[in-house]
Amino acid sequence: MRAVLDIDDLHLRIGRMPVLRGVDLTVEAGQVHGLVGESGAGKTMVGRAVLGILPSAARITDGHVTFAGIDLINLPAASRRGLLGRRMSMIPQDPMTALNPVYRIGRQLTDVLRHSLGLGRQAARQRALELLEQVRIAEPGRVLRQYPHELSGGMRQRVLIASAFACGPEFIIADEPTTALDVTVQREILRLIRKLQQDKGTAILFVTHDLGVVAKICDRVSVIHSGRIVESGTASQLFAVPQHPYTKALFAATPRYDRPGNRLVPVPRQLTLRLLEDAAAYDQRRRMLRHA
Ligand SMILES: Nc1ncnc2c1ncn2[C@@H]1O[C@H](COP(=O)(O)OP(=O)(O)OP(=O)(O)O)[C@@H](O)[C@H]1O
Ligand SMILES: [Mg+2]
Structure with missing residues (x-):
């Protein structure tokens, strides 16, 4: 398998707020890679960092983004614009x-x-x-x-x-492309994206907060929580045996049409707080190692 996009330990701040805190993500050529997580987790910022269209207050403070072997972070703005539309593009929300x-x-x-x-x-x-x-x-x-x-x-x-x-791009970022549509149209649009993607062998980073959409269209999935990937694997692995407590909580909070009677359990606040503490501790360990 060849990687089209490789994100390694990406850190991004907006003003003084850390938004991405060490994102690792690899999208293979010709695959649809889902990026799931709740609102505010940083999904859109990952996509915008890749495309180079960040809000003005945002700064990448660490990490690498490599597209088809090209270092995107240090690429001059003009060369980056040359890639947009031609080799990578976007389907907006x-x-x-x-x-x-x-x-x-x-x-x-x-x-x-x-x-x-x-x-x-x-x-x-x-x-x-x-x-x-x-x-x-x-x-x-x-x-x-x-x-x-x-x-x-x-x-x-x-x-x-x-x-x-x-323009026949190798890579497309689709950021919640069906969220604004009603359910039947949503299904047609997903089918259309999947068909074009397969016919042309395009890789897609498919941003969504909807696990139902992931099940329909994604080959692999990464789960993002407060600026960090907490779990990554094939879609079938993730659905069969979610590993991370946050992924399990996300499943419990998702309506299941095949089990309409099931009570929905919101993602527990305690879990979110614990994950944030873990992330802070991890950052501190990394900093200590770096300065050792
Ligand atoms: N232009 C901006 N200025 C300041 N903060 C921002 C800006 N855009 C996003 N943020 C903050 O960055 C964090 C990540 O936002 P992002 O838009 O990536 O979330 P998301 O996972 O895409 O959420 P959603 O599912 O709601 O689209 C959030 O805390 C958000 O408030
Ligand atoms: Mg978003």
Whole structure:
């Protein structure tokens, strides 16, 4: 197996607050790797650190991020921008804010293609039509002439999926790409992402807080809790025998359609506090070792 993305001991602060505290994560070529954890755990910041689109107050204080053998942390901004869109891209959570409301879909898709692939106007339009067909949009010619507000949420997300796959990237970060959609549309979109990913052999880091989504789409999974990966393995391992107390708590807090009678147990506050203490102790041990 070849790693497309390797994150090693990544530390990130926003202002003075530690947000990532030694994240280790490897995404293999052609696989869907789930990143699960509750709100605020740091999932989005992992993705933004990889793409190089951090909020201005955020600082990477330690660690390495390697993409296809390239050291991303020390890469000059211009080279990094060169990778975005072409070799790595993103499917965002909220399709409405990701599309520009004042431009037609066609303009937005062809801009990406002309800029990243250097296609001419006609070739870009032709390619945009093909891409919309790939994401199973009926009447692609009509959709190219429409504005984002004229499309449903599911249709807008299809357009963004087309745009993410447009330049044949090796790696895509999907940050909660179905959270804003209703359940039936969510299922179709997941199936579509899985199909395109398999056909093209793209690796995906799939950020979600939903273990049901993980079960449907992921090959491997990492569980993140307060800025650190607490468990990592194949999706089937994780579902069969979750090891870490936090992962077990996450399962207990997830509704099961096959066991509707089961009472849901929220993640206990004591457990969260204990994990935070463990993390602080671990940081201290590392610092001591480093200065020894
Ligand atoms: N722009 C920002 N400025 C300050 N703090 C931020 C900013 N963005 C995120 N944070 C903080 O960083 C931490 C991690 O946030 P992140 O968005 O990565 O969480 P998440 O796991 O993606 O959560 P969610 O499931 O809610 O999307 C949180 O404590 C959050 O409050
Ligand atoms: Mg997030």
